[in-house]
Amino acid sequence: MNKQPIGFIDSGVGGLTVVKEALHQLPAENTVYLGDQARLPYGPRPAEQVQAFTWQMVNFLLTKHIKMLVIACNTATAAALPLIKAKLSIPVIGVIKPGSRAALKATRTGHIGIIATEGTVKSGAYTQALRTKAPDIRLTSLAAPKFVSLVESNEAHSPIAKRVVADTLQPLLHTDIDTLVLGCTHYPILRPIIQNVMGSGVTLIDSGAETVNDVSMLLDYFDLANDSHETPTHDYYTTGAPSMFDQLGEAWLELKAPMHAQHVNIESEPTHFVDAADMPTGKTIVVASKNPGKVKEFKAMFEPAGVTVKSLADFPSVPTVDETGTTFEENARQKADQYAKDLQLPVIADDSGLMVDALDGQPGIRSARYAGDGHNDAANNAKLLANLADVPDDARTATFHTTLVLAKPDHPEADLVVHGDLSGQITAIPRGTDGFGYDPFFLVPSLGKTLAELTAEEKNQISHRGNAMRSLEKVWQAWLEEEI
Ligand SMILES: O=P(O)(O)OP(=O)(O)OP(=O)(O)OC[C@H]1O[C@@H](n2cnc3c(O)ncnc32)[C@H](O)[C@@H]1O
Numbered sequence: 001m002n003k004q005p006i007g008f009i010d011s012g013v014g015g016l017t018v019v020k021e022a023l024h025q026l027p028a029e030n031t032v033y034l035g036d037q038a039r040l041p042y043g044p045r046p047a048e049q050v051q052a053f054t055w056q057m058v059n060f061l062l063t064k065h066i067k068m069l070v071i072a073c074n075t076a077t078a079a080a081l082p083l084i085k086a087k088l089s090i091p092v093i094g095v096i097k098p099g100s101r102a103a104l105k106a107t108r109t110g111h112i113g114i115i116a117t118e119g120t121v122k123s124g125a126y127t128q129a130l131r132t133k134a135p136d137i138r139l140t141s142l143a144a145p146k147f148v149s150l151v152e153s154n155e156a157h158s159p160i161a162k163r164v165v166a167d168t169l170q171p172l173l174h175t176d177i178d179t180l181v182l183g184c185t186h187y188p189i190l191r192p193i194i195q196n197v198m199g200s201g202v203t204l205i206d207s208g209a210e211t212v213n214d215v216s217m218l219l220d221y222f223d224l225a226n227d228s229h230e231t232p233t234h235d236y237y238t239t240g241a242p243s244m245f246d247q248l249g250e251a252w253l254e255l256k257a258p259m260h261a262q263h264v265n266i267e268s269e270p271t272h273f274v275d276a277a278d279m280p281t282g283k284t285i286v287v288a289s290k291n292p293g294k295v296k297e298f299k300a301m302f303e304p305a306g307v308t309v310k311s312l313a314d315f316p317s318v319p320t321v322d323e324t325g326t327t328f329e330e331n332a333r334q335k336a337d338q339y340a341k342d343l344q345l346p347v348i349a350d351d352s353g354l355m356v357d358a359l360d361g362q363p364g365i366r367s368a369r370y371a372g373d374g375h376n377d378a379a380n381n382a383k384l385l386a387n388l389a390d391v392p393d394d395a396r397t398a399t400f401h402t403t404l405v406l407a408k409p410d411h412p413e414a415d416l417v418v419h420g421d422l423s424g425q426i427t428a429i430p431r432g433t434d435g436f437g438y439d440p441f442f443l444v445p446s447l448g449k450t451l452a453e454l455t456a457e458e459k460n461q462i463s464h465r466g467n468a469m470r471s472l473e474k475v476w477q478a479w480l481e482e483e484i
């Protein structure tokens with residue numbers, strides 16, 4: 001007895017045509033499904049990209065402890081099945097061979113038609129699978145790239161669908177094809193229209209449904225079937241919008257209860273096979289910034305200690321957290337706490353800025369948008385100079401400040417907070433070309449240079465951010481390892 005779920009992956013909702021058959025043929029099995037709707041369609045993508053995306057889906061489903069994987073997508077099967085099969089220790093089943101077998105069984109004229117995505121047609125996977133078994137079989141392949149979007153946009157029963165299907169299948173009419181392989185798991189949703197266009201003399205082969213026969217056989221062969229009498233669970237995940245997934249899925253599977261698909265982000269999953277033995281033993285921390293300069297600095301600190309560093313660029317769909325606090329610390333906490341909660345990973349966030357004494361600490365937390373929303377350094381500098389026009393040299397003192405906050409998911413009380421400062425003076429004339437922001441106007445009196453006249457390394461030795469990082473260096477490891 002094995003209660004672990006069977007995993008199904010597809011570029012969208014099409015793989016549900018396989019799940020439908022699985023629910024029918026294998027009603028005791030637990031299932032987990034992932035549709036990569038955010039990156040659909042797979043059909044026109046290069047094979048290497050389909051392989052990378054497929055690995056990301058597989059790596060996500062492996063975290064659900066699946067006992068068997070069904071690649072319920074012809075494009076992904078064509079591009080990645082052999083690679084994935086070679087690496088995983090669980091049985092992996094694609095949709096192409098079962099579909100081919102059924103087509104050979106069905107044909108009488110010896111002429112089989114195949115409709116599929118461009119990627120599947122180009123791969124020649126069906127031709128190869130069919131010719132291996134029947135070298136003399138006659139085959140006509142046709143790409144039907146528009147069908148996937150018809151299904152995903154819930155147009156499968158509309159008059160547009162009828163027209164598109166009729167136009168696309170035109171080249172197959174008036175041939176002696178008596179069997180047509182629906183070589184994409186989305187296509188069975190269009191089955192009545194396809195059948196109508198092809199006529200009743202043509203047998204349609206649903207590659208996905210045929211696949212479930214193999215799943216059933218392999219469950220028995222490997223003694224993996226679930227013979228418990230508990231009510232099975234069916235979990236659905238999509239990288240796209242769950243509401244759309246639910247709508248299409250509930251209708252197709254004729255569910256009585258709501259589907260409740262969950263949104264997931266798989267973009268940070270590895271794009272290749274990850275051997276459990278190669279998994280980083282350390283932890284992951286996310287830098288709450290897309291600024292590559294900042295990310296690089298944090299990598300230099302964390303990675304030598306075995307910590308994987310990611311940034312917001314690795315999680316494109318996580319909602320942006322606004323800075324609405326009144327202090328650097330409030331802003332940094334806000335970002336760290338919210339991103340940690342959303343990503344369920346430890347996060348480091350920072351907030352920094354320039355405080356000018358003669359301006360009562362302005363621009364302060366508004367440094368990035370001093371001259372208005374957006375990050376316009378030139379406009380910010382111009383406003384700063386104008387406001388300091390009447391202030392004598394010795395009164396133009398200022399401080400750069402950084403607050404860094406490390407947060408763990410759902411435990412804001414355990415935040416680790418460090419600060420760093422750098423004192424200096426605002427010059428009237430800009431000097432130097434390095435750095436960013438207010439650097440050309442920020443004079444470090446002990447060096448007689450502005451920050452823009454220092455190399456990145458020299459700046460880091462004395463800067464507010466460098467000082468905060470040095471404070472953090474002593475304490476972050478203990479904090480990260482501490483269980484809460
Ligand atoms: O929050 P992220 O996306 O990381 O980017 P940001 O530009 O808002 O970055 P900060 O909060 O760290 O900085 C706020 C502003 O303060 C100024 N600033 C901060 N550190 C600076 C430095 O080292 N040199 C010059 N200007 C700096 C600069 O104008 C920044 O846009």
Ligand SMILES: [Mg+2]
Pocket residue numbers: 323350351352368
């Ligand atoms: Mg900021």
